[in-house]
Structure formats: C-alpha cells, structure tokens
Amino acid sequence: xxxxxxxxxxxxxxxxxxxxxxxxxxxxxxxxxxxxxxxxxxxxxxxxxxxxxxxxxxxxxxxxxxxxxxxxxxxxxxxxxxxxxxxxxxxxxxxxxxxxxxxxxxxxxxxxxxxxxxxxxxxxxxxxxxxxxxxxxxxxxxxxxxxxxxxxxxxxxxxxxxxxxxxxxxxxxxxxxxxxxxxxxxxxxxxxxxxxxxxxxxxxxxxxxxxxxxxxxxx
Amino acid sequence: xxxxxxxxxxxxxxxxxxxxxxxxxxxxxxxxxxxxxxxxxxxxxxxxxxxxxxxxxxxxxxxxxxxxxxxxxxxxxxxxxxxxxxxxxxxxxxxxxxxxxxxxxxxxxxxxxxxxxxxxxxxxxxxxxxxxxxxxxxxxxxxxxxxxxxxxxxxxxxxxxxxxxxxxxxxxxxxxxxxxxxxxxxxxxxxxxxxxxxxxxxxxxxxxxxxxxxxxxxx
DNA sequence: ATTTATCATAATTTCGAGATTATTGTATAT
DNA sequence: ATATACAATAATCTCGAAATTATGATAAAT
Numbered sequence: 288x289x290x291x292x293x294x295x296x297x298x299x300x301x302x303x304x305x306x307x308x309x310x311x312x313x314x315x316x317x318x319x320x321x322x323x324x325x326x327x328x329x330x331x332x333x334x335x336x337x338x339x340x341x342x343x344x345x346x347x348x349x350x351x352x353x354x355x356x357x358x359x360x361x362x363x364x365x366x367x368x369x370x371x372x373x374x375x376x377x378x379x380x381x382x383x384x385x386x387x388x389x390x391x392x393x394x395x396x397x398x399x400x401x402x403x404x405x406x407x408x409x410x411x412x413x414x415x416x417x418x419x420x421x422x423x424x425x426x427x428x429x430x431x432x433x434x435x436x437x438x439x440x441x442x443x444x445x446x447x448x449x450x451x452x453x454x455x456x457x458x459x460x461x462x463x464x465x466x467x468x469x470x471x472x473x474x475x476x477x478x479x480x481x482x483x484x485x486x487x488x489x490x491x492x493x494x495x496x497x498x499x500x501x502x503x504x505x506x
Numbered sequence: 507x508x509x510x511x512x513x514x515x516x517x518x519x520x521x522x523x524x525x526x527x528x529x530x531x532x533x534x535x536x537x538x539x540x541x542x543x544x545x546x547x548x549x550x551x552x553x554x555x556x557x558x559x560x561x562x563x564x565x566x567x568x569x570x571x572x573x574x575x576x577x578x579x580x581x582x583x584x585x586x587x588x589x590x591x592x593x594x595x596x597x598x599x600x601x602x603x604x605x606x607x608x609x610x611x612x613x614x615x616x617x618x619x620x621x622x623x624x625x626x627x628x629x630x631x632x633x634x635x636x637x638x639x640x641x642x643x644x645x646x647x648x649x650x651x652x653x654x655x656x657x658x659x660x661x662x663x664x665x666x667x668x669x670x671x672x673x674x675x676x677x678x679x680x681x682x683x684x685x686x687x688x689x690x691x692x693x694x695x696x697x698x699x700x701x702x703x704x705x706x707x708x709x710x711x712x713x714x715x716x717x718x719x720x721x722x723x724x725x
Numbered sequence: 726a727t728t729t730a731t732c733a734t735a736a737t738t739t740c741g742a743g744a745t746t747a748t749t750g751t752a753t754a755t
Numbered sequence: 756a757t758a759t760a761c762a763a764t765a766a767t768c769t770c771g772a773a774a775t776t777a778t779g780a781t782a783a784a785t
Contacts, residue, residue, distance in 0.1 A: 534737085549737090565738095566737065566738080
C-alpha cells in the first residue's frame with residue numbers, strides 16, 4: 288500500500304486542525320517517527336503541502352508552519368467570498384432539487400450542533416464535529432456549480448483560512464451569530480435571489496475583513 | 507546550489523509551452539538525463555507540479571501530461587474571467603498612476619507585437635515573445651489588487667489555461683481580434699468604468715466559452 | 726477461440742547514506 | 756566590548772539501490 292497519500296492527508300489534517308504551533312519548524316527527520324516512514328517521504332509530502340500554501344518553504348532552510356497574519360486572513364476571506372458566492376449562484380442556477388435537499392440537510396445538521404453549542408456555552412467537545420459540519424455546509428453550497436476547478440480552489444482557500452483561524456483552546460471561528468448567518472444564507476439560496484445570497488455570504492464572513500483595504504465588489 | 511528550483515521552473519516552462527505531448531507519460535527515469543539529476547529529484551518536481559494542476563498523477567501509475575479537454579478549458583476560462591475582473595477592478599480602485607503607467611507600457615509592447623504578427627501573417631518566430639507579452643499584460647492588470655493570494659491563484663489558472671491551449675505549429679491563442687480586445691480593456695481600465703472593464707475582459711475570453719453551461723455572472 | 730493462471734519484465738515507491746550547505750559556538754584581533 | 760575568522764555541529768539536499776507493485780507475455784484449461 289502506498290502510504291504517501293495517507294501521510295499527506297494526515298499531515299494536512301494536523302495542519303488545519305491546530306496540530307502544530309504557528310511558525311513551528313517541520314523537520315522531516317523528526318516527523319518520520321510519527322508516521323513510520325523515511326525522512327524522504329516526509330520531505331515529499333511537505334513539499335507538496337508547500338505548493339498548496341499550508342506549509343512555508345525556503346530553500347536550504349526547510350519547512351515551517353505559516354505564522355498567523357492578519358493581512359493573509361483578509362486575503363483568504365476575500366477569496367472565500369468571491370469563490371463561494373460564485374459557486375453558490377451557479378449551483379442555484381442549475382436549479383436542482385437534489386442540491387436544495389442536500390443543502391437543507393447540511394444546514395439542518397450544522398444548525399443542530401450550533402444550537403447545542405450555544406445552549407451549552409462550552410464548545411470544547413464539539414469543536415471537531417462542528418468544524419466538519421461547517422465545512423460540509425460551505426462545500427455543499429458550491430457543490431453543483433459545475434466546475435471542478437472552482438471547487439478545488441475553494442477547498443484550498445478554505446483549508447488555509449481554517450489554518451489561520453485555528454488557535455488552541457479558543458472558540459475558533461464559532462460565534463452565536465453564525466446560527467442566524469447560516470440560516471440567512473440557506474433561505475436566500477432557496478428563494479432564488481442571487482444578489483441576496485451573495486450579500487448574506489459576504490455578511491457571514493465580514494467580521495474577518497476588519498481593516499480591509501480590499502473593498503467588496505458585489506455587495 | 508539547489509537545482510530542484512531550477513528544474514521545477516524548467517519543467518514548468520516546458521509544460522506550458524508545448525514541450526510535451528498532451529497525455530504523454532512523464533517518466534522520472536527518462537527525464538533525469540535531460541536535467542542531469544537523479545530520478546528522485548525529478549519525481550519530487552513532478553509531484554509538486556501535480557499539486558498545481560500541470561501534471562496528472564495516479565498512484566502506482568505515475569505521471570502524465572493532462573490531455574486536452576474542452577470542459578476543462580471552459581472551467582479555466584471562467585476562472586480567469588472571475589479572478590482577472592476582480593483583480594483589475596481592485597487595481598483600478600487603488601487608483602495608482604504608477605499602475606496605469608505600467609499597464610499602458612505593457613499594452614504598448616503587446617500591441618506592437620500583435621500588429622507585427624497581424625501584418626506579417628505568420629507568427630512562427632514571434633510566438634514566444636508574444637506569449638510573454640500577453641502574460642505580462644494580464645498579470646499587470648491585476649498586479650495592484652493588493653492580494654498575493656489572488657495573484658498566485660491567477661498565475662496558476664493562467665498556466666493551466668495556456669497548457670490546454672498550446673498545440674504544436676498552430677497559431678495558439680492568437681487571433682486578430684486580440685488587438686481590439688486588449689485596447690478595449692486598457693481604455694476601460696483607464697476610464698475608471700468598472701462594469702465596462704469587467705465586460706471587456708469577459709468579451710476577450712468569451713470565445714473559449716463555447717458550449718458553456720456555466721453562465722456569466724457579471725456581464 | 727476465449728478465458729484464466731503463472732511467470733518475467735518494467736515501472737513505481739521507499740529508504741538510508743553520503744555530499745552539500747547553514748547554524749552555532751569559540752577564539753583571536755581590533 | 757565588539758567584531759571577525761575559524762571550527763564543530765546540525766540541518767538540508769541529492770542520489771542510487773532495494774522493495775513493492777503494475778504490466779505484458781506465455782501456457783494451461785474450459
């Protein structure tokens with residue numbers, strides 16, 4: 288069995304779920320023990336992840352986890368708005384009932400978890416499952432856009448976005464306003480109002496655009 | 507000196523300038539002779555290029571040059587319109603005179619070459635220089651958008667786009683209409699009319715959207 | 726004649742070591 | 756005390772070969 292694919296996914300998951308410190312050095316000779324493989328294999332994986340933006344690489348100076356950076360988060364947010372709006376509107380136009388059903392289902396699950404977190408106050412044990420549901424909802428929004436390229440780019444941006452946001456022990460990206468935000472996006476999408484849908488997607492992410500020099504284009 | 511970076515650039519250039527056949531197999535053991543290095547180094551490079559979309563990879567079945575595919579070209583074109591419009595409008599808003607100057611210069615050079623090709627009839631000897639100028643013009647359009655992320659994504663999409671279009675001995679992407687198209691984009695950008703600029707960028711690339719199921723969003 | 730099994734060949738994947746380069750610490754000189 | 760030169764250490768980069776897996780050819784069986 289070729290394990291490089293597994294190792295790639297494993298390290299990628301670690302990178303996007305706070306498995307490493309921001310700015311931490313990633314030494315192949317050290318990581319090899321974690322995954323029972325050689326340093327060369329780890330090196331290849333890190334090289335690939337650097338191409339995707341989840342790892343920083345400098346020649347002759349090795350690999351590092353990208354450090355937190357406000358400007359970068361703004362750029363990634365801006366990209367999310369752009370790609371997610373476009374993908375969602377395209378999915379709406381294809382007008383599939385199946386898509387509406389899947390979106391409703393994804394929102395139902397996400398909503399359920401968010402209400403539990405809101406009621407409970409402490410999201411500690413639910414962070415992973417919430418993170419997966421949030422991801423699923425946003426992926427579903429664009430799932431029927433008809434462009435594998437767009438979906439791939441969005442996955443990439445989303446992964447980097449999450450990496451920037453993840454901090455140990457904190458409440459991550461979750462705020463109580465999310466419940467209304469997600470519901471508003473769902474309603475707008477089902478209503479068929481493209482401009483409204485774009486606006487709601489923008490509003491949902493707007494809090495990450497504080498101090499932005501990049502103005503919004505579609506709002 | 508670490509040559510992997512050089513080899514990466516070399517192979518990338520070959521991939522985007524018709525250096526390989528569409529669908530051709532890329533065997534590390536064979537390519538190593540071309541670049542005076544080991545098969546492992548070539549393998550790493552191909553792995554990285556596969557992450558960027560310029561090489562197809564299947565586990566246990568090696569690397570291949572992506573084959574030509576109408577649907578893919580449409581997706582890439584759609585992405586170019588999306589990213590290039592957004593990046594250009596953002597550059598316009600930053601309103602730099604330096605940007606306008608650079609854009610005018612880039613257009614002047616491109617225009618010069620295109621008129622020579624148009625007059626001469628045969629673009630054979632000018633393909634490479636035209637290709638560089640065209641690339642430069644479009645990169646300059648978005649150069650002051652303020653988002654490294656957007657620029658990086660556009661570079662990637664553009665590279666894949668060109669790879670799809672390149673065919674040996676043919677006139678590549680060049681058509682006589684380009685001269686008017688590029689001039690129209692320049693004029694619109696300098697005039698400050700955002701909607702018009704978006705429209706002209708779309709029109710310029712519209713011929714690659716034949717048979718598109720993805721409708722345009724901003725036009 | 727077509728299918729299945731087995732074997733030989735070729736390609737891919739993984740590895741650890743050697744070569745190269747950066748980093749750190751120490752000593753000397755200004 | 757600061758700066759420079761040099762040596763020791765640690766990291767990165769490159770490589771060729773061994774291990775694994777796919778591919779293709781040949782033979783046996785239905």
